[in-house]
Amino acid sequence: MKRFWLFFLMASWFSTAYAWPDKPVTLLVPFPPGGSTDLIARTLAPKLQEKLGGSFIIENKAGATGTIGAGVVARAAPDGHTLLVSSLGPYVIAPHLLGKVPYDALKDFEYISVAVQAPNVLVVPAASPHKSMTDVMAYQKANPNKMTFASSGNGSSDHLTAELFWLQTGTTGIHVPYKGGGPVMIDLLGGQVDSSFMNINTAMPQIIAGKLRALSITSAKRSPLLPQVPTLEELGINEANVTSWQAVAAPRGLPADIKTRLHAAVVNALNDSQVKPKLLELGFEIVANTPEQFTAFQAAEFVRWKKLIEARNIKPD
Secondary structure, three states: OHHHHHHHHHHHHHHHHHHOOOOOEEEEEOOOOOOHHHHHHHHHHHHHHHHHOOOEEEEEOOOHHHHHHHHHHHHOOOOOOEEEEEEHHHHHHHHHHOOOOOOOOOOOEEEEEEEEEEEEEEEEEOOOOOOOHHHHHHHHHHOOOOOEEEEOOOOOHHHHHHHHHHHHHOOOOEEEEOOOHHHHHHHHHOOOOOEEEEEHHHHHHHHHOOOEEEEEEOOOOOOOOOOOOOEOHHHOOOOOOOEEEEEEEEEOOOOHHHHHHHHHHHHHHHOOOOOHHHHHHOOOEEOOOOHHHHHHHHHHHHHHHHHHHHHOOOOOO
16 A cells, blocks of 8 residues: 555656646746846746746746845745746845845755856946046045945945955945936936946946946956956956856755756756857856756855955945
């Protein structure tokens, strides 16, 4: 009798895993439509549907710097029909910034893959007197707490990049937080703020148009999109490399077979001949790492941003 029930349970499990997806799969984006994370989710959805069958839909559930949507996924059934597509914020920043979030970032998710990453680039208006990072450094040392650095919000990657920059160079500036990247761009172009460590995807159109000047980039090596722009490391500023990244996760307890199939489909989608060139053109770097690599990376990033947020006493408001 015991053997029968064991066989029955195993058969049921294999049948469920094999049938997946047998109902619509929700890719939950914990931010409003139109941003980089939303773009990645909408790029992945049709390719996942093509490779796995079924129906993949996008749901935007914004609020509390992405933690509301992340909490919804953490509490969802771990059957492969609810997935989280998010930037680094809910995974490694918000738990330290907000103090209390509706999930445990280290325990409540199955990490599938970091899909893409993109560095930040320090930009100034075209009319700025700062022509290089040498100019910026000299100005900051001669004028502490005078140069303004705009960000899309407290605890955002552009804000934390500025904090790392100040920490590593022993300089200080004025952080000007906005509610989103759109208002930052408007005031930066208008000269109301001096600079921003803006995501390369957001900055590139205005750099190409000649309205913004790129002074340095936060990647380990120069970007092929901006080969003339030096990295911070080249300028002797170490441990300030920052990449904004988007990744796919599922609720803890996702069956191993579904996890394997989902990971393979995500990697194939990112490397698809119709997808990869477009992402690279926008400034994204394809990561497509393994669940094990993502898990280790998430843990390291979790510790890194915790230390910075505590050391700099960064608050959400």
